[in-house]
Amino acid sequence: MDLRFTPEEVAFRDEVRSFCREKIPAEIRRKVSEGRGLSKEDIVTSQRILNAKGWAVPHWPKEWGGRDWTTVQRYIYTEELFQAAVPLPQQFNCYMFGPVLATFGRQDQKERFLPRAANLDDWWCQGFSEPGAGSDLASLKTKAVRDGDHYIVDGQKTWTTLGQHADWIFCLVRTDFEAKKQRGISFLLIDMKTPGITVRPIITLEGRHEVNEVFFDAVRVPVENLVGEENRGWDYAKFLLANERTGIARIGLTKERITRIKRLAREMPAGAGTMWDDRDFRARVAGVEVELKALEITQMRVAAKQGRADSVEPDPASSILKIRGSQLQQAATELLLELAGPFALAAPARGQGANDLPGGFDWVDAAAPSYFNNRKVSIYGGSNEIQHNVIAKGILGL
C-alpha cells in the first residue's frame, strides 16, 4: 500500500494542469467557475481542443481514441479539468453514448458514430426519462413498432438535457409489450432531424433553458440504428447509468468551488474585517472540506477497485459517491449563497456597468441561480433515494 502519487503520476498531473490553463480559453473557464451557463459553441470549442490533444475520450477503448490510462491517471485528469474550471467533455457523447456503443454496438455503427462523437461533430442527448417514468425508469412507454426496415416511434421523453443543441438522441423504447417490463426495452439511435420530432423547452427554476421535452409522432427510424440486441436495452442502460454515477461525485468541481469561496470570502466585507475573519463561516467551510477529503479518497478506492474488475456490472459503491458527492456540490452552493448574503437577492440584467451590480460585487447575482440549479444533482442520475435502494440491495443484501 502506498498512498502517495508516484513521480510519474505527479508529472502527469502537472502536464494536465498546465494544458488546461494554457490551452482552454480563459473566458470559458471563467464562465464555468462563476456558475454561468455555457453556449453550445463554448462546449464545442473546449472539447475540440481536448480532442486534438487526444484527451476528449481517454476512457474509451484505444482503437476509438482511448488512452489506456491507469485508473489513477483518469482520476487525475478528471480532477484537474474540474479544478481548472474546464468544461468536462460533453457528457452524453463521451461518458454515456460512447462507452455503450463501443461495448455493445456493431463495427459499422462504431465507425460511423464514435469519431464524430469524440470531436463533438454530432451532439448526442439522452432519451431515458418520461413523464410517467422517472425513478421507475423501466416503466417507460415510448414505443417502437417494427414496420419493414424501420421502427415507428411514438411517445414522449422529458428532462432531455441540452436537447436543443442535439443532432442525435439515444433512446430507450419499448419493443416488447408482453415481456416483464425490463425485458421489453431496446436502445435506439434517432436522428433529431427526422420528421415527427418536436423539442419543447423546459425552463428550470433559475431561469435557464437547460432541459427539454421531446415528442415523437410516428417517427421512422431505420432498424440498423438499433444498438445490440432487441429487448436487451435495459442491460445497456444499467451499464450506462453506472458509468454516469462514477463521474457524478465531481469532487474536483466542489474543490474548485470551495477554493473560490475562500478567495471571495477574503474580499467580502463583514464586521471589522471580511467574511474570512468570521470563525463560524470558516468552520462551515472546513466542515465541507473534511467531508470532501474523505470522499476524494473513497473515490480513489472505488476507482482502484474498478480498475481491477473486468465486469460491466455496476459497482454499488459508486452509489455512495453519487449520494455524498451530490450533497457536497449542494453544500458548496449553499456556502456561496451565504457568502453573497443580502446581495444574493438581486437579479440584475447583465451587461450593464459595474456600478449597477449589487454592492459592486461582480459575482453575487450568480450565487442564488447556482444554488437553485444545483438542487438537481441529488435528483438526476437516479435520485439519492434510489441510490440508497441500490446499496441496500447490492451491498447490504437487504
Next chain:
Amino acid sequence: MDFDLNEDQSLLRDSVERLCADLYPALEARQKHAGAPLGFPEANWQTFVELGIPGLPFTEEEGGFGGGPVETMLVMEAVGRNLVVEPLLASVVLGSTALRLGGSAAQKERYIPGLVEGTLRLTLAHTERQSRYDLFDVATTARRSGDGFVLNGAKSVVPNADSAGLIVVSARVSGERRDRSGIGLFLVPADAAGVSVTAYPAQDGGRAAEVSFSDVSVPADAVLGDPEGGLPLLERVVEHGIAALAAEAVGSMETLHRLTVEYLKTRTQFGTSIGAFQALQHRAVDMLIELEQARSMALYAAMMVESDDPAARAAALAAVKIRINTACRALGQEAVQLHGGIGMTMEYLGAHHFKRLAMIATQLGDTPHHMRTLTDAEDGLLAA
C-alpha cells in the same frame, strides 16, 4: 498510488486478526479479560508480544520490526473489530511513538528490548484538569535540580497507567501555564518515589488513572529531546494516536455495522424481517456511508502522519479526527436505534462497540477542538 496491501502487510493483517479473534471469541471472553486486575490478563499481552506487536514501531536496527503507519492501521483495525482491551494504544502507539521520535540512541537501547520482550509497557500522561485537549496547557512542573529535574503536578485519565512501567509525562520546565515553549517530555518510572497512580475502570471497558507527581526526581537522561522544546514532539505523538484511534474506530464500526445488518435480516416483526422496511434500509445505508468515509479518513491519516510538513500534517490529522468523531457518534447511535431494546443491554456485544465508539470521540481531541485547529490554519485543508 496503490491501495493494495503487500505480502507482508496481508500476512500481518491476517495474523493479528486471527490472534484477536482467538482471544476474543465472544463478549463473555472480552468481559472476563477486562475484569482482570490490570484490565487485561498478562497472558494476553504475551500473545501480542509473541507476534511481535510491541516491536512494530521500531526499526530493525533499533531491535524492532520496522512497521509504519499502514502496519499500525492494520493492527488497530483488528483491535477495534474485536474490542481488544490490551493497552496497544497506550503502549505501542502513544508511548512507543514518543520514544521512537524523541528518544536518544541510549534511551532506545535501554527500553526497546524490554518492550519487545514484553517486560515493559509505556503510556502517555499529558491531560490535566484544566488543559482539556490543549497539549501546550501544562501546569505540571519540572524544576531543574543539579543535573536532573524534579516533577510536581497531576495528570488525569492516563490510559492504562496501572499496567505501565514507564510513563511519558509532559511537564513545564519554564514559562507560563499556556506557553508553547518551555515544555519537556520526561520518561518517569511508574515506581519512582513520589509517583502515585490511582487507577479506575473506563466507560468503554478499558482502564485509566489519575497520576500525581510529588517531588519526583529524574536524572537528565530522562528527558526526551529538548527539555524546553518538547511540544512539537508531543504533537506528533498525539497525531500518531489520532491515526491509530481512527483505525480502531473503523474496525469497531465495521463490526457494529455488520451486527446491525444481520439483526435487520433476522429480527421479525409484522410478519416480515424488519430489513424489508425501506425506512430502516436507508438508515443502514447511511451507516455504511459513515463507515466508508471513516475508512477513507483512516487511510488519509496513515498517508499524512509521517509527512514532513508540520502545518499540513496538523490540518490533516485534525480533519481525520473531526470526521471519525462524527462517524463514531452517527453510526453508533443508529446501530442502537435499529436494534431497539436489545441494543440497550449490557449483554449485547453491539452495545459495547457503541460505548467504545462514543469514548473514541472524546479521546485526543473532540470535534470543536479540532475544528479550531482547522479554522486557524490559514488556508484550511485544501492547501494541505
